[in-house]
Amino acid sequence: MLSCDASRAFPANLGITGEVISTPGHSEDSVSLVLDSGEAVVGDLYPIAQVPLYDNPVLTETWQNLPAHHLETICYAHSLSDDISSTLSFK
Template identity: 45%
Template sequence: MADKKAAGRPRGLDLVDLGYDSTHYYGLSAPGGWLLIDVGWPGTLPKLRAAHTRMGIQERDLRYLLCTHFHPDHAGIAQDLKNLGVRLIVPPEQEHGAIAQRTIMRPRDPYIDIDMATNLTLPLAESAAFLASVGIPGCLIHTPGHSDDSVSLVLEDGRAFIGDLYGRAWSPEPDQAKVDRSWRALQAAGARRIFPGHGPIDRPIEDYLG
């Protein structure tokens, strides 16, 4: 899915889908290294490494990890990546989810608990400046609905990485009003093309609106 020549995108900011086990995990290549968006179930680091090899990504070039929310299929190997030197970005809105993730793991899962003291705490209001400093023009916004700790990355070119937030036509949530507010926030932030955690990718935001 790498798209190196798309008009209007910052030079060097390429996108790849590193997904496996029916979930999309994305990588954004910036001048300073790769930002990973979501990672898989506990024990699946070898699968992620295989995806890196397939896409020609060197492990030494991994810089940051953003988990759209802290559920096992999106953040199960977050600490594994941290142990390799990757910085885990955690906005304050996600701290409770990162801590609580251990409570939703299955007993057989080889989960490594997240060391909260060594995360990169990033207030959402400061996310645009931080992302710009590492060569990724965009921002993080809080998009609760699927979970209270859900955040989305919206790039200046309109690509948005939303995790498991879905519109009415896809997967109704118990608090649909909260989901609707999150979609309005995405629109206000300039989201135009949607890259979810599951299902079709790179579709217009209108496809997800009820």
């Protein structure tokens, strides 16, 4: 098992510059691959437009923490990608 804290080395061995981060919300053990180039593959994390529908504080906190990674594009497993700079505002 690979911890998120040590997750830069594994993708680097594959020529990928990025890290795996914890992104709970869909499930408590959800993770996402965040690339240094500004993209993130968030898997089953609910799209940002759906966050208010779930009334889930963990999901909301995950989305509030993602901008700290300087992301531009979010790629979902079951949806199209989003430009995070124009969509990261919800209440």
